[in-house]
Amino acid sequence: MVKIYLGPAGVPHSSKKKNTIDGIRTVKELGLNAMEVEFVQGVRMSRETAEEAGKVAKELGVRLSVHAPYFINLCSEEKDKIEASKQRILDTADRAELMGADAIAIHIAFYGKMSPKECYQNVKEGLAEVIDKAKEMGIKNVKFGVETMAKETAFGTLDEVISISKELKGVIPYIDWAHTFARQGGEIDYGKIIDRLIKELGLTHINSHFESLVSRKGKYVDEHIPIDANAPPFEPLAKELLKRDISISLICESPELERDALKMKEVLERLGYRLE
Incomplete structure (x- = not known):
């Protein structure tokens, strides 16, 4: 039977105080059960706050994940940028471990x-080094999620993220359904992707983002919009999930955050699923 964790990417708009701990409490009050903590502009959370956030999330039954900073590029031509990128991943993983988060999106x-092949090799070597260092730091539970990307200039096709997850222990695909839809020319077969993740990687839990994307000149671009746009549609994903014995985090990256997460909840309820 499917188990779904649903919530916003970051502190809900309706949260009175715009901090992570109050955000977690608001998520619970809204009847949602997941939240992604956003470090996209940098890891500015203290280790103490991370521990406190973890305690609150555990008490309330809110599943946490974390988004690493955008300023990461393991295929940079500049060595110092690669080293800074590795440090940002480690800092993110450290706070994620302290807050009991299951995975980080990178x-x-x-x-x-x-070439994509050369970049793949660089990513593999850089990430392997990060994972070794993370072990030395005592990071045991956090998975390193390589996100599927919409831009054709970015590392992150579905095949790339599955392949690197097969090669490196502790690495998982972090599936952005809309990014994958865009990268595949505006087409997506949710069931096929879920089955690949289960069969090829043995995943029992999928970490993922959901939003809609803007279409320009017949091509989907990486600009997030509310899910009403149906680009891609949510209901077919919900139906495929309900057919399978899988656990999944659905993090809403729409600009409408909790409004759209609650719309996704309504779809699931209409199909007979109740969030716990």
């Missing part, structure tokens, strides 16, 4: 002047 690299 925009891992841009191809730049490298």
Whole structure:
């Protein structure tokens, strides 16, 4: 039977105080059960606050994940940028471990002047080094999620993220359904993707983002909009999930955050699923 964790990417708009701990409490009050903590502009949370956030989330039954900073590129031509990227991933993983989060989402690299094959090798080597260092730091539970990306200049096709997850222990695909839809030319077969993750990687839990994207000149671009746009549609994903024995985090990355997360909840309820 499916188990669904649903919530916003970041502190809900309706939260009176715009901090992570109050955000977690608001998520619970809204009847949602997940939240992604956003470090997209940098890891500015103290280790003490991370521990406190973890305690509150555990008490309330809210599943946490974390988004790493955007300023990461393991295929940069500049060595210092690669080293800074590794440090940002480690800082994110450290706080995630302290707050009991299960995974971090990483925009891992841009191809730049490298071929996709060369970039893949760089990502693999850089991430392997990060994972070794994380172990030394006592990070045991956090999975390193390589996110599927919409831009053709970015590392993050579905095949790439599945392949690197097979090669590196502790690495998982962080599926952004809309990014994958865009990367595949505005087409997506949810069931096929879920089955690949289960069969090829043995995943029992999928970490994912959901939102809609803008279409320009017949092409979907990485600009997030409310899910009413149906680009991609949510209901077919909900139906595929309900057919399977899988656990999933659905993090709403729409600009409408909790409004759209609650719309997703309504769809699930209409199909007979109740969030716990």
